[in-house]
Amino acid sequence: MTADALPPARPATLEDVARVAGVSRATVSRVINGTPTVDPALRRTVLEAVEATRYVPNRAARSLVTRRTDSIALVVSEQERRSVSAPFVGRMFSDPYFGRVVAGLLDVLRPAGVQMVLMLVDDETSRDQLLAYLRQGHVDGVALVSSHAADPLPGLITGTGLPAVLAGRSPRSTGTTYVEVDQHAGAQLAADHLVSLGRRRIGTVAGPQDMPAGQARLEGFRGALAAHGIDDLAWAEGDFTHAGGAAATKRLLAERPDLDGVFIASDLMAMGALPVLARAGRTVPRDVAVVGFDDSDAALACDPPLTTVRQPVEEMSAEMARLLLRRIGGTDGLQPSVVFHPSLVVRESA
Amino acid sequence: MTADALPPARPATLEDVARVAGVSRATVSRVINGTPTVDPALRRTVLEAVEATRYVPNRAARSLVTRRTDSIALVVSEQERRSVSAPFVGRMFSDPYFGRVVAGLLDVLRPAGVQMVLMLVDDETSRDQLLAYLRQGHVDGVALVSSHAADPLPGLITGTGLPAVLAGRSPRSTGTTYVEVDQHAGAQLAADHLVSLGRRRIGTVAGPQDMPAGQARLEGFRGALAAHGIDDLAWAEGDFTHAGGAAATKRLLAERPDLDGVFIASDLMAMGALPVLARAGRTVPRDVAVVGFDDSDAALACDPPLTTVRQPVEEMSAEMARLLLRRIGGTDGLQPSVVFHPSLVVRESA
DNA sequence: ATGAAAGCGCTAACAT
DNA sequence: ATGTTAGCGCTTTCAT
Numbered sequence: 001m002t003a004d005a006l007p008p009a010r011p012a013t014l015e016d017v018a019r020v021a022g023v024s025r026a027t028v029s030r031v032i033n034g035t036p037t038v039d040p041a042l043r044r045t046v047l048e049a050v051e052a053t054r055y056v057p058n059r060a061a062r063s064l065v066t067r068r069t070d071s072i073a074l075v076v077s078e079q080e081r082r083s084v085s086a087p088f089v090g091r092m093f094s095d096p097y098f099g100r101v102v103a104g105l106l107d108v109l110r111p112a113g114v115q116m117v118l119m120l121v122d123d124e125t126s127r128d129q130l131l132a133y134l135r136q137g138h139v140d141g142v143a144l145v146s147s148h149a150a151d152p153l154p155g156l157i158t159g160t161g162l163p164a165v166l167a168g169r170s171p172r173s174t175g176t177t178y179v180e181v182d183q184h185a186g187a188q189l190a191a192d193h194l195v196s197l198g199r200r201r202i203g204t205v206a207g208p209q210d211m212p213a214g215q216a217r218l219e220g221f222r223g224a225l226a227a228h229g230i231d232d233l234a235w236a237e238g239d240f241t242h243a244g245g246a247a248a249t250k251r252l253l254a255e256r257p258d259l260d261g262v263f264i265a266s267d268l269m270a271m272g273a274l275p276v277l278a279r280a281g282r283t284v285p286r287d288v289a290v291v292g293f294d295d296s297d298a299a300l301a302c303d304p305p306l307t308t309v310r311q312p313v314e315e316m317s318a319e320m321a322r323l324l325l326r327r328i329g330g331t332d333g334l335q336p337s338v339v340f341h342p343s344l345v346v347r348e349s350a
Numbered sequence: 351m352t353a354d355a356l357p358p359a360r361p362a363t364l365e366d367v368a369r370v371a372g373v374s375r376a377t378v379s380r381v382i383n384g385t386p387t388v389d390p391a392l393r394r395t396v397l398e399a400v401e402a403t404r405y406v407p408n409r410a411a412r413s414l415v416t417r418r419t420d421s422i423a424l425v426v427s428e429q430e431r432r433s434v435s436a437p438f439v440g441r442m443f444s445d446p447y448f449g450r451v452v453a454g455l456l457d458v459l460r461p462a463g464v465q466m467v468l469m470l471v472d473d474e475t476s477r478d479q480l481l482a483y484l485r486q487g488h489v490d491g492v493a494l495v496s497s498h499a500a501d502p503l504p505g506l507i508t509g510t511g512l513p514a515v516l517a518g519r520s521p522r523s524t525g526t527t528y529v530e531v532d533q534h535a536g537a538q539l540a541a542d543h544l545v546s547l548g549r550r551r552i553g554t555v556a557g558p559q560d561m562p563a564g565q566a567r568l569e570g571f572r573g574a575l576a577a578h579g580i581d582d583l584a585w586a587e588g589d590f591t592h593a594g595g596a597a598a599t600k601r602l603l604a605e606r607p608d609l610d611g612v613f614i615a616s617d618l619m620a621m622g623a624l625p626v627l628a629r630a631g632r633t634v635p636r637d638v639a640v641v642g643f644d645d646s647d648a649a650l651a652c653d654p655p656l657t658t659v660r661q662p663v664e665e666m667s668a669e670m671a672r673l674l675l676r677r678i679g680g681t682d683g684l685q686p687s688v689v690f691h692p693s694l695v696v697r698e699s700a
Numbered sequence: 701a702t703g704a705a706a707g708c709g710c711t712a713a714c715a716t
Numbered sequence: 717a718t719g720t721t722a723g724c725g726c727t728t729t730c731a732t
């Protein structure tokens with residue numbers, strides 16, 4: 001068994017390619033990186049050598065010198081786990097919202113050749129680990145999806161000096177670039193629609209009041225209703241989950257049995273709410289008109305299909321990725337935040 | 351403005367720490383990496399210097415020499431996108447299953463200091479990108495969640511020589527280590543339970559027949575029923591989504607209006623099915639007993655709470671991570687696959 | 701347009 | 717137990 005007849009166990013390096021092509025390492029590097037000043041003939045020779053040696057660049061080596069990693073962290077920050085032994089909840093992961101965020105990010109990141117490291121922060125340990133990791137310089141930037149208003153993470157991440165973009169404004173870190181939908185405008189769309197339908201005995205299943213999105217949608221809805229002269233808004237707080245939406249709807253119905261219109265602050269909660277309304281003998285939309293928020297897959301899975309406030313999550317997260325890449329590559333400093341406009345998608349529930 | 355009074359723009363290196371501590375780089379490295387043969391006094395001095403310089407190791411440099419990256423890829427392989435312009439579907443991301451997989455992996459990975467790079471493969475381009483990325487050696491191993499039976503990815507990944515573990519057996523790559531639940535046994539639990547309840551006019555909403563899990567659950571259910579002398583199984587194919595479950599249930603009901611028991615191959619589909627049954631005037635479990643599969647959050651969100659076959663996804667994916675780490679760190683070759691036992695969780699739907 | 705050479709920050713022999 | 721030293725594979729001046 002002649003050693004040099006076999007393919008090398010060790011993957012090919014620039015050196016190997018250079019030897020095969022009969023050029024210097026530098027030239028190979030230039031070809032690999034698309035530097036324009038390379039003789040076309042040589043370029044071809046090199047490319048063939050690359051092929052022959054099955055060369056792929058070593059990212060660690062490259063990263064060591066360029067100080068770029070071509071990857072960003074997608075950080076999901078959730079409320080602390082209930083207890084050590086409690087089963088993981090991971091609400092964020094089961095929410096269609098998360099998938100849409102990933103999709104939008106990937107749409108921009110993949111063509112740019114940037115990878116995404118997924119990190120979950122749900123206690124102090126994991127937070128410290130995250131910050132250490134970020135400081136190790138293994139990512140070029142951070143996209144953060146944080147669930148609670150009091151979360152210190154946005155500020156801490158900004159403190160690392162790494163480029164960062166938030167999904168949604170953080171009350172604790174106003175200096176950080178964010179992308180979000182105009183929550184007030186969205187809630188207003190819902191209010192106007194219900195009122196235009198002639199509904200007056202209106203209620204809402206709000207999101208968690210310790211989340212900015214939950215607060216803003218409730219506040220916006222209440223304000224818009226007030227503008228229509230409706231001041232007694234019945235509401236119940238849900239947790240943005242299916243089950244939470246069902247439970248909150250039960251409470252709401254108990255408090256306000258004569259309800260004829262309801263705004264539910266997320267489609268997932270609306271999915272939980274509809275069967276509750278049905279069981280309570282209310283026909284949607286005849287007895288109770290229902291407007292959701294998000295326009296996720298869940299809205300279509302509802303029965304009847306859900307009228308809802310559309311939040312262009314994919315476009316929003318694509319924009320997050322763009323801001324991040326611009327900031328990473330760019331000489332320019334902080335990017336301005338971006339606020340998207342919601343729209344009303346009318347289906348059958350209202 | 352005196353330059354050296356300011357904190358250095360450049361992050362501290364081993365060299366810096368060594369200088370401050372008055373020792374060699376090697377000693378600092380030993381302290382950082384917990385080598386036992388270091389004088390306790392020196393260790394303290396070094397640790398102080400680390401503190402003072404705010405030193406954090408550079409991962410790229412370390413990785414370049416150790417040839418380890420302390421990260422693995424979580425690859426999610428989905429059916430090719432419908433069209434270029436079609437909105438991203440990302441079924442996997444909205445499924446509670448995905449969150450549970452991530453949770454289980456993280457449970458093992460985080461204490462081990464291993465990061466997770468999330469990669470989505472949904473067309474040829476992204477597949478090629480993935481394979482190139484893997485060959486660049488930026489991850490030490492791969493955990494793969496693949497949705498379709500004909501997926502060539504398991505084999506291709508194994509072909510890279512990187513340690514890999516699959517969530518679920520792949521018909522195309524029998525040589526790859528996998529972790530899965532005994533699907534047949536699970537389906538049998540469902541069948542036995544329905545029969546023990548006295549149900550005889552039984553149907554099933556199966557999963558996609560181009561997914562191993564979809565096939566196996568149908569096959570197992572049919573076999574178990576046959577053992578009870580029931581041979582005329584009505585079934586409809588769903589796609590493991592809520593909406594798909596609803597649609598399939600409608601078809602099933604049309605075909606078999608006298609149905610008194612049904613096995614639905616995922617909780618998410620069961621969630622879609624229950625309102626359909628209710629609308630059709632069937633009370634669950636009185637008229638139709640329903641058994642799901644998964645025991646995810648969805649099962650509890652059902653009304654009535656779902657009797658279901660429990661699949662210990664978190665433990666399974668934790669085991670995937672363990673196998674992977676063992677294989678990565680280990681001298682031993684291929685790890686044996688692991689099959690978990692399902693159990694029946696009886697609630698109110700059957 | 702190409703090559704030579706100097707590191708990037710770290711670990712792991714090896715020597716002491 | 718600690719220090720010295722030789723790279724890991726790559727990019728990037730700086731010459732030519």
